[in-house]
Amino acid sequence: MRKLVCALSVLVLLSACSSRKKTISNSQAHHNNKEIQKAHSDAIANYTTYTADQYIQRFKTIAIQEMNAYGIPASITLAQGLFESGNGNGDLARIANNHFGIKCTADWKGKSYYKDDDQVNDCFRVYDHPEDSFRDHSNFLKRKRYAALFELDKNDYQGWAYGLKAAGYATNPKYPQLLIGVIQKYNLDQYDRPEGELQKIKREDRVLSQINQNIGKAVKDSIIQVTPTDKLYTVKQGDTLFNISKRFGLTVDELKALNNMGDNNIKIGQKLVVIK
Incomplete structure (x- = not known):
């Protein structure tokens, strides 16, 4: 019986910690968004307008x-x-x-x-x-x-x-x-x-x-400009060439060749050709 009580206590404690972490995480994300908005507002407020x-x-x-x-x-x-x-x-x-x-x-x-x-x-x-x-x-x-x-x-x-x-x-x-x-x-x-x-x-x-x-x-830029949008993928947070290539049934080398890439560097918002 004592073991059962102890186990339940541990579960309650872990649950409370998990909830607290989520609250902290959500609060942090909200804080970060406010910081970004504030930075933009400050940039405008402190900007000297020109004639x-x-x-x-x-x-x-x-x-x-x-x-x-x-x-x-x-x-x-x-x-x-x-x-x-x-x-x-x-x-x-x-x-x-x-x-x-x-x-x-x-x-x-x-x-x-x-x-x-x-x-x-x-x-x-x-x-x-x-x-x-x-x-x-x-x-x-x-x-x-x-x-x-x-x-x-x-x-x-x-x-x-x-x-x-x-x-x-x-x-x-x-x-x-x-x-x-x-x-x-x-x-x-x-x-x-x-x-x-x-x-x-x-x-x-x-x-x-x-x-x-x-x-x-x-030439590299033109590949993107003339490619139909349904054959393009926009890079998102956390993406890598490896997981993008797997998602579309390509090898990394094939993905790089389609986009005339010389290295593995990608950035958020970048458009990649993903269909041959």
């Missing part, structure tokens, strides 16, 4: 640096930043330091911010500093579809505005006129600089060489 002129003064230096490095007119970069970030006051700019609305891609290794856009819960890149967003904007443009733009003069902002639309950068049919209107309204072409013929040739060779190196990566 258009203040935005231009704040970011003209990085725009000029990127122009000198790659040939993208500073006026174009500033106009796109003003237009796409709402003078730096939009949620993406304030919370994610993302001034150009650049979304996550399969090769993105940084932090991510999710918000509804073209799709529910779209994934956007998060940067440590706004200037990182400007640098990534230049890298984003170093793709085959935009290659012809880098052969323009680096102060040809009208050629760039129409070229971006022709290359598919934006769906708005009036996108070139919108950019040109912003440039002329704020006299942004004052930051553009001409270059000598030899300088232009050297810059073109360097940038086009970088674009050619990126073609392999572009």
Whole structure:
């Protein structure tokens, strides 16, 4: 009888401990969610809003640096930043330091911010500093579809505005006129600089060489873009290549080959082709 009483006491104690652990766990999860929300609220509350002129003064230096490095007119970069970030006051700019609305891609290794856009819960890149967003904007443009733009003069902002639309950068049919209107309204072409013929040739060779190196990566991205959604799997918390491959009857090597992957690294939100 004493043994039975002791056993029952132990079970009651274990049950109480288990319930307490669940309560603590639920409380911790709620606390973490509140912390995330608070971090976002603090980021917005502590953010200094910009007028258009203040935005231009704040970011003209990085725009000029990127122009000198790659040939993208500073006026174009500033106009796109003003237009796409709402003078730096939009949620993406304030919370994610993302001034150009650049979304996550399969090769993105940084932090991510999710918000509804073209799709529910779209994934956007998060940067440590706004200037990182400007640098990534230049890298984003170093793709085959935009290659012809880098052969323009680096102060040809009208050629760039129409070229971006022709290359598919934006769906708005009036996108070139919108950019040109912003440039002329704020006299942004004052930051553009001409270059000598030899300088232009050297810059073109360097940038086009970088674009050619990126073609392999572009092929990898295109695999995802042209694949029907019912053949894609979105990576979730706790996923590994091994358990994803088993779920869809593949080997790890087959899964990596389908997605043109060179290593086993995956991240939450990444889309993988899972059907041959």
